Amino acid sequence: MNPLAATAPVGVFDSGVGGLSVLREIHAQHPAEPLIYVADSGHAPYGDKPVDFIEARAQRLIEHLRACGAKAIVVACNTVTGLVIERLRQHHPQLPIVAIEPAVKPAAQATRSGVVGVLATRRTVASPGLARLVDTYAQGRRILLQACPGWVELVEQGLLDGPQTEAAVAAYVEPLLAQGADTLVLGCTHYPFLAPVIQRLAGADVRVIDPAAAVARELGRRLQHAGLAAPAGGPAASVTFWTSGDVQQAARVMQTLWGQPVRPRPLS
Template sequence: MALIGVFDSGVGGLSILDEALRQLPEHDYIYLADSINAPYGEKSSEWIASRSMELCQYLAAQGCDAIMVACNTATAQAIAHIRTELHHIPIIGVEPGIKPAAMQSTNGIVGVLATEATLKSDKFNALLATLPNDCQFIKQAGAGLVSLIEAGQANSEETLELLAQHLEPIQDAGADTLVLGCTHYPFLRKAIRKLLGDSINLIDTSEAVVRQLKRKLETQGKHLDDSKCGSIRLISSKDADTLHQMAQELIQSDLSSHHIESQLVSAFR
């Protein structure tokens, strides 16, 4: 059994934790939400890199056997440096699934909904440059969406209206595939389906990310104990009770078999 750290700017990484609990429920997890600073997508690359390193160092100090940087923006801006500094443990990041989207698209038109920082990052654009020129990517920053999700408004009319504005260029271009390029955005699936219907293919990389975590743990010899479910420690830099409540609302895995505790870490304020 392993202790897995999961870090995000807020509640978006709960989509990654949810998938981890489905695939690897036997491990113990620390979920660290830097909600006092969410969203990261509108901050400078230097700030994102520094803050991400600080929080990953904290998780490493808690004894984590692996860390999942469950934030596309933090992955894009900081993961190379984090891996260099914390080279003794696996660091798994997330990135927009533009490669599988290009492979799955029928008409070669793919929408990418992500934060401004992710879309402008060198890491994202280097990945984009490796893909075939015959696939057209419609890049759209989802400004304002993360803040609404953080406020528990994923399915509100305000969110639906803002999301419709962001999706309009993608829809007008005729995209048949949409990349959810922020870990917050899987919580908008219901709203996206309401606006675009079932014909568009949604790409979310959480399943592949957790498979990569599983492979890393296996190389460490971390064997699973199928007889139990691990614990979950929820840590917030803003409001531990709200994080706990939103985890209960957003995570679809059965949490009743896990021991859950939550805490506020004021040192990160």
């Protein structure tokens, strides 16, 4: 183990505040790891942006995290993973990069009806990464891909419940249920913050899968393998927040999602 590298932070980024659903799992599983989180809320949502723009923003955020001393990167954005993850890894060959992706494989294994619904942004639904997952793991199951425009914006505004949110969720969940889906995949890191509404509308017999815990486990394996894991046993490490959006708005919403006061720093 390189003791200096082991105490360096892990960088996590997303198009906005949704990646906090991944950050909380990483912090829970690896409390000794210092974390830096960047929410690119000033450019959210990514789901309706051109691919070149998404790649440029991802490169910008990775360079920022590297400048902050990050020893590894977690891409907490399914859209980035589905569209440009291989190019990011090629551009940063020496940097461990762990990326979230929709949990198609465990959903295909879990379904009883043989019908799985994947809830995601438009870009993720149309991405080659998701197409590859479906081709690889569908295993005779019917995989329904459902874009959910508007959901990211609800979470970015902190609107996690209420009539507006329930109507927006029902508009995309109910058609999947009508087609027999008994398993729903949260294919955007913003969506776990809507999971209570999704589960309530879907009912207790429908399984809702969030891949965040699996990402945290994979990060732990990668850090151990590279000799970069922080020494365990001490107090919980620091978590630093950045945003490219309005700092006051970010502080309010991040506090709601993170569960404690947050003071994000501004990022251009």
